[in-house]
Amino acid sequence: MKKAKKTYTEERESMVSTQIKSRGIKDVNVLEAMEKVPRHLFVPENMRKLAYNDEPLPIGNGQTISQPYIVAYMTEVLQLSVEEKVLEVGTGSGYQAAVLAEIAKEVFTVEIIDGLSKNAQEVLQEEGYTNIHFRVGDGSYGWEENAPYDAIMVTAAPSEVPKALQDQLKIGGRMIVPVGDAFQELVLIVREKRKFKKKKLLPVRFVPLVKPH
Numbered sequence: 001m002k003k004a005k006k007t008y009t010e011e012r013e014s015m016v017s018t019q020i021k022s023r024g025i026k027d028v029n030v031l032e033a034m035e036k037v038p039r040h041l042f043v044p045e046n047m048r049k050l051a052y053n054d055e056p057l058p059i060g061n062g063q064t065i066s067q068p069y070i071v072a073y074m075t076e077v078l079q080l081s082v083e084e085k086v087l088e089v090g091t092g093s094g095y096q097a098a099v100l101a102e103i104a105k106e107v108f109t110v111e112i113i114d115g116l117s118k119n120a121q122e123v124l125q126e127e128g129y130t131n132i133h134f135r136v137g138d139g140s141y142g143w144e145e146n147a148p149y150d151a152i153m154v155t156a157a158p159s160e161v162p163k164a165l166q167d168q169l170k171i172g173g174r175m176i177v178p179v180g181d182a183f184q185e186l187v188l189i190v191r192e193k194r195k196f197k198k199k200k201l202l203p204v205r206f207v208p209l210v211k212p213h
C-alpha cells in the first residue's frame with residue numbers, strides 16, 4: 001500500500017521528536033513553539049517539501065534559515081519568560097522571530113536587507129503576530145530606542161561581539177551570538193552588575209554579520 005503523505009503538522013511533530021527532543025532540548029515553551037510555527041511558510045515555495053528537514057535552507061539574497069535544532073537550541077539558551085523583551089539581529093525569513101514571539105512578550109527584529117524584512121513582515125502579519133516589530137538597518141548597533149533588552153539573539157556572525165549590543169542588555173540579560181569568521185562558535189553572554197560573563201557553547205556556521213560601508 002502507498003504511504004499517505006504526511007501533513008505539515010505531522011512533519012512538525014516528527015521534526016520536534018527526532019531532531020529536537022532527541023538532542024536534549026527540554027524547555028516546554030521552546031518545544032511547543034517549534035511544534036506550532038509553520039516553518040514551511042518561511043521558506044521559498046519550491047523549498048516547502050524540505051522545510052522540516054534537519055538542515056538550514058536558502059531563503060534568497062544569499063541568506064539562510066537556520067537548521068531547526070539550532071533555532072531551538074539558541075532559543076532555549078536564552079531562557080525567555082512571558083514578560084520579556086527580545087532583540088533579534090538578522091530577521092531573515094522571520095521564522096526565528098516567530099519562535100521568539102511565541103514565548104516572549106515583545107520581539108524587536110532588525111534586518112539589513114530591505115526585501116527580506118518586507119517578506120518576513122508579510123508572512124508574520126498574515127500569521128497574526130502582533131508582538132513583532134521590524135526595522136531595516138545595521139543590527140550591529142542594536143535598536144537603541146527600545147533598549148534595554150532581557151535577551152538578544154544574533155543570527156549572523158560578527159568577528160567580535162558588537163559593543164552596542166552588549167550595552168543594550170539589561171542587568172541579568174542574556175545574549176546568544178555566533179562569533180568568528182571561518183571558524184565560529186556560539187557564545188552566551190550574561191550581563192552581571194559589573195561585568196559580562198561569557199561562555200562558549202558549540203561550533204556553528206552562520207552567514208557573516210555584514211558591515212555596511
Ligand code: SAH
Binds near residue numbers: 112
Ligand atoms: N533569523 C533568520 C536567519 C537569518 S540569516 C531566520 O530565522 O530566518 C542572517 C540574516 O542576518 C540575513 O537575513 C542577513 O541579511 C542578516 N544580516 C547580516 N548582517 C546584518 C546586519 N549588520 N544587520 C542586520 N541584519 C544583518
